[in-house]
Amino acid sequence: NAGVTQTPKFQVLKTGQSMTLQCAQDMNHNSMYWYRQDPGMGLRLIYYSASEGTTDKGEVPNGYNVSRLNKREFSLRLESAAPSQTSVYFCASSVARGVYGYTFGSGTRLTVV
């Protein structure tokens, strides 16, 4: 089992460019999440999808959009990248909402110049 797979692992964008971060899980989990992690700030939730067909904003949704393509895949799109979006992005999944452990991907390191 691969768990949670994120692509790409590294990306450099110019300000104003767009891109989509891909995430797929093979554990038949219902819930999926996108987080960003900045130095000294822990994890911050961008968007989540409690189940297939639903998405909701987290703490820091501005500048991002998401798509829950199917049960396995949850993508994060930056429409017009800004230097403030330079971060490490983690996708995670869990069986469902509630008290279940999260499985995280290995992250996408994004630099916007």
Next chain:
Amino acid sequence: DAKTTQPTSMDCAEGRAANLPCNHSTISGNEYVYWYRQIHSQGPQYIIHGLKNNETNEMASLIITEDRKSSTLILPHATLRDTAVYYCTLVSNFGNEKLTFGTGTRLTIIP
């Protein structure tokens, strides 16, 4: 408004037990204590969770005080691969999409 507080850093000798404390004095009755760790440059990894009873799995043990205001994660025989940042967080059984990590405890295992 951190709901948990942890020491910034700790050292532990290889082969010894590593005891990582966490204070959560305002924990609610429906909140579980969760522990994750993050090894450098990797995604966070789930370790263990509990409500009020002590828990043990293949990775660690979790000791929760009777009043639930604090807990301790125990790695019984620490190895160099346990060097990581350890996060203690609270998760409500009503659903908590906003899993939040503070800055955690940076544990260094000393050879």
